[in-house]
Amino acid sequence: MQALVYTGPGTVEVLDRPKPTVQVPTDAVVRLLHASICGTDLHILKGDVPSIEPGRVLGHEGVGVVESLGSAVHTLQLGQRVLISCMTSCGACRFCQRGLAAHCITGGWTLGNKIDGTQAEYVRVPHATLSLHPLPDSIDARAAVAVSDAFPTGLECGVLSAGVQLGGSVAIVGAGPVGMAALLTARLYTPSLIVMVDLDEGRLATAHSLGAHATVVSSPDAEQKLMDLTGGQGFDSVIEAVGIPATFELCQKVVAVGGRIANVGVHGTKVDLHLERLWERNISIHMSLVNATTTSRLLRLVESNMLDISSLVTHHFPFTEAPKAYETFQAASQHKALKVAIDFT
Numbered sequence: 001m002q003a004l005v006y007t008g009p010g011t012v013e014v015l016d017r018p019k020p021t022v023q024v025p026t027d028a029v030v031r032l033l034h035a036s037i038c039g040t041d042l043h044i045l046k047g048d049v050p051s052i053e054p055g056r057v058l059g060h061e062g063v064g065v066v067e068s069l070g071s072a073v074h075t076l077q078l079g080q081r082v083l084i085s086c087m088t089s090c091g092a093c094r095f096c097q098r099g100l101a102a103h104c105i106t107g108g109w110t111l112g113n114k115i116d117g118t119q120a121e122y123v124r125v126p127h128a129t130l131s132l133h134p135l136p137d138s139i140d141a142r143a144a145v146a147v148s149d150a151f152p153t154g155l156e157c158g159v160l161s162a163g164v165q166l167g168g169s170v171a172i173v174g175a176g177p178v179g180m181a182a183l184l185t186a187r188l189y190t191p192s193l194i195v196m197v198d199l200d201e202g203r204l205a206t207a208h209s210l211g212a213h214a215t216v217v218s219s220p221d222a223e224q225k226l227m228d229l230t231g232g233q234g235f236d237s238v239i240e241a242v243g244i245p246a247t248f249e250l251c252q253k254v255v256a257v258g259g260r261i262a263n264v265g266v267h268g269t270k271v272d273l274h275l276e277r278l279w280e281r282n283i284s285i286h287m288s289l290v291n292a293t294t295t296s297r298l299l300r301l302v303e304s305n306m307l308d309i310s311s312l313v314t315h316h317f318p319f320t321e322a323p324k325a326y327e328t329f330q331a332a333s334q335h336k337a338l339k340v341a342i343d344f345t
């Protein structure tokens with residue numbers, strides 16, 4: 001088969017690789033229809049994830065068709081269309097039993113990390129029963145790649161962790177795919193105010209069209225603008241979806257008394273926590289790696305037209321042009337790209 005292989009810092013190549021096979025009874029092999037590129041894949045290219053060695057097939061997002069099944073997988077059928085979760089989970093270990101699938105002892109973030117991933121014609125998915133979700137016919141397969149990672153992350157690590165509530169106020173810092181997914185899922189809880197913050201005015205315009213009540217360009221006066229939008233009170237729910245010190249600082253400045261900060265961003269450097277200001281303000285701070293335990297509920301929301309996922313995948317390329325897909329995603333702002341899909345059909 002053909003696969004997109006990480007060949008060393010900064011480079012990916014389409015190479016011939018052996019087609020994966022079922023190795024243990026709980027595995028499935030999936031033939032890809034669509035895969036997508038995540039910001040995390042770009043981190044890998046930059047060399048930020050040293051555990052990933054050259055030779056690894058990248059990708060933890062995708063939709064495909066079940067090609068073969070291990071003897072212990074009873075809930076799926078050959079030929080069935082499935083969504084591949086970014087997290088593989090056994091469902092039985094002590095972390096899975098607590099809903100912490102991200103920390104599954106024999107699973108977690110495996111695809112495109114510990115084992116070969118989804119940016120290939122075929123992928124072996126461990127713990128297939130819980131790591132693959134049947135994809136209803138009514139859901140567009142290409143758009144659904146955003147439900148592998150971005151939507152569960154926006155919902156679980158953002159909206160649910162930040163306690164978004166009916167009538168509450170929400171600030172989302174970062175209008176990438178994850179911030180947009182947080183916006184779209186926050187709306188399901190009917191807050192009275194959602195404000196998106198980003199440097200990219202194009203992304204802020206998209207956020208506005210997706211239902212943000214207001215947008216603020218990240219600049220030195222962003223704090224003042226955000227406070228003004230809440231009559232000086234700050235936000236009940238603040239979601240950090242960038243992953244740099246400046247944005248986590250901003251979140252701490254604009255959270256209301258009794259509010260909750262949800263950190264979603266992946267941080268590579270030290271970030272200050274201002275307990276000297278926050279200790280008396282009854283603030284909660286939550287941080288998490290996505291467990292993807294909401295995926296089947298998200299798919300039901302899409303199926304019942306309660307959640308529109310169609311806006312996240314903005315660009316798509318045939319697999320033969322996968323390196324170009326990476327180039328486009330690396331210059332996302334210039335190309336007005338949110339999520340970039342790779343098509344195998």
Ligand SMILES: NC(=O)c1ccc[n+]([C@@H]2O[C@H](COP(=O)([O-])OP(=O)(O)OC[C@H]3O[C@@H](n4cnc5c(N)ncnc54)[C@H](O)[C@@H]3O)[C@@H](O)[C@H]2O)c1
Binds near residue numbers: 243
């Ligand atoms: N916790 C998890 O399990 C999990 C899962 C997936 C992704 N993530 C992380 O979530 C974050 C967002 O992911 P994404 O795919 O949307 O990434 P992205 O890079 O596409 O989006 C980040 C956005 O932040 C904006 N930004 C950069 N600097 C800014 C600043 N100073 N002020 C305001 N905005 C700024 C960028 O313009 C961009 O729109 C990343 O850090 C990613 O690694 C976390």
Ligand SMILES: [Zn+2]
Binds near residue numbers: 038040060086150
């Ligand atoms: Zn991802």
Ligand SMILES: [Zn+2]
Binds near residue numbers: 089093095097103104
């Ligand atoms: Zn487990």
